[in-house]
Amino acid sequence: EPExxxxxxxQVTQMGQEVILRCxxxxxxxxxxxxxQILGQKVEFLVSFYNNEISEKSEIFDDQFSVERPDGSNxxxxxxxxxxxxxxxxxCASSVLAGYQETQYFGPGTRLLVL
Amino acid sequence: xxxxxxxxxxxxxxxxxxxxxxxxxxxxxxxxxxWFRQDPGKGLTSLLLIQSSQREQTSGRLNASLDKSSGRSTxxxxxxxxxxxxxxxxxxxxxxxYQKVTFGTGTKLQVIP
Numbered sequence: 001e002p003e004x005x006x007x008x009x010x011q012v013t014q015m016g017q018e019v020i021l022r023c024x025x026x027x028x029x030x031x032x033x034x035x036x037q038i039l040g041q042k043v044e045f046l047v048s049f050y051n052n053e054i055s056e057k058s059e060i061f062d063d064q065f066s067v068e069r070p071d072g073s074n075x076x077x078x079x080x081x082x083x084x085x086x087x088x089x090x091x092c093a094s095s096v097l098a099g100y101q102e103t104q105y106f107g108p109g110t111r112l113l114v115l
Numbered sequence: 116x117x118x119x120x121x122x123x124x125x126x127x128x129x130x131x132x133x134x135x136x137x138x139x140x141x142x143x144x145x146x147x148x149x150w151f152r153q154d155p156g157k158g159l160t161s162l163l164l165i166q167s168s169q170r171e172q173t174s175g176r177l178n179a180s181l182d183k184s185s186g187r188s189t190x191x192x193x194x195x196x197x198x199x200x201x202x203x204x205x206x207x208x209x210x211x212x213y214q215k216v217t218f219g220t221g222t223k224l225q226v227i228p
Contacts, residue, residue, distance in 0.1 A: 004158075035216075043159070043204065043218040056215055091158060103149065104216065106159040 002026040004107035006092050012113045016081050021110045023075045023092030032075045033093040033104060034067065036060070043091065049075065082114045117142045119207055119219035127225045128195055136190040136222045138205035143183050146209035150179050150190050153202045153221070163190070167209075195226045 005024045013019050025032050034046040047057040049067050066078045075094075079086055089111050093104040118141045128134050138148070147166050151159040163172045163179040165188070171180040178191040188205055202221045209215075 033216075042220055043206075045215045045217070048215070058215065093159075103161050103164050105161065106151075108158040111156075 004092055004094055004105050006090075006107040006110050008110060009108065010111045010113075012115065013082055015084055015114055019079050019082055019112065021077045021079075021090050021092075021112070023077075023107055024073050025075055025092065025094030026105055027073070029094035029096050029105075031055075031095045031097065031102075031104075032067075032069070033095075034077045035091040035093065035106075036088040037091065037109075038085075038088045046077075079112075082112075084114050087112055087114045117145075117207060117217045119205060119217050121203075121205055121219040121222050123222060124220065125223040125225075127227060129227050130195060130197060132195050132226075133191070133193050134195055134224070136192070136203050136205075136224070138188040138190070138219055140186045140188075140207050140217075140219075143186050144209060145183065145207045147207070148179075148181055148188050149206045149208070149216070150177075150188075151204040151206060153204055159204065162203075192224075195224075197226045197228050200224055200226050 007022045032049045035043050037043045045058050047061045048055045064080050068076050089109045091109045092107040095102045095104045120139050122137045145167055149164045150162045152162055153159050163174055165172045165179055165181040176193040181188045202223045204218055204221045206216045206218045
C-alpha cells in the first residue's frame with residue numbers, strides 16, 4: 001500500500017541553524033501538509049500546499065518557515081534559524097484532493113531536537 | 116477558533132470490553148471529522164472519516180458517530196484487544212480554514228490482557 005515517507009527520522013541541530021525536513025507524499029496526491037506535535041501537546045496544523053503554492057497556513061507558520069516542492073516527488077519544510085521551541089515531531093501528510101470526504105495520509109514523522 | 120476536546124485523557128480496560136471514546140468540538144461548521152490512532156513514536160493512522168452530512172461510519176470493530184449540532188463525536192470499539200492500545204485522536208476539518216485540521220488532545224487507551 002502506498003505510504004508517505006519522511007527523512008530523516010531524527011534530527012538534532014544547534015539553535016540558529018537551518019534545517020530541512022523532507023517528505024515524499026503518495027504519488028498521485030495533489031495536496032500536501034505539514035503538522036507538528038510538541039512533546040505532550042496536540043498535533044498542530046502548520047501549512048497546506050497545492051499547485052506549487054501555499055494554500056493555507058496557521059499562525060505558527062511564520063517567516064522562519066518555508067515549504068517547497070523542488071521536484072515531482074519531494075515536499076520539504078525548511079526552518080531558517082531554529083529555536084529551542086521548534087523542538088517537536090513534524091508530520092507530513094498528503095491527500096488526493098481537499099474535499100470534505102478526503103482522508104489525509106500521514107508520514108511517520110521527523111523528530112527534531114534543537115539544542 | 117475551533118477547540119477540540121477529548122474525554123477521558125486516559126483509559127485502561129480489560130481485554131474484551133466494549134468502550135467509547137468521546138470528542139467534542141466548539142464550532143459545528145465542520146467539513147468532516149476524522150479519528151486517528153497514534154502509536155508511541157509513530158505517525159498517525161487514519162481509522163474513520165465522517166463527512167459533515169453523515170451520522171456514522173463503521174470499519175470492523177470500530178464505529179464512529181457524529182452529532183454536528185451538538186458538537187460531539189464518539190468512537191466505539193467493540194471487543195477490545197491488547198493491540199488496540201494506542202492514543203486515539205479526533206480531528207475536525209473546516210471552520211477556520213478549509214484545509215486546516217484541528218486535533219484534539221487524545222485519549223490514551225490501554226487494553227490489559
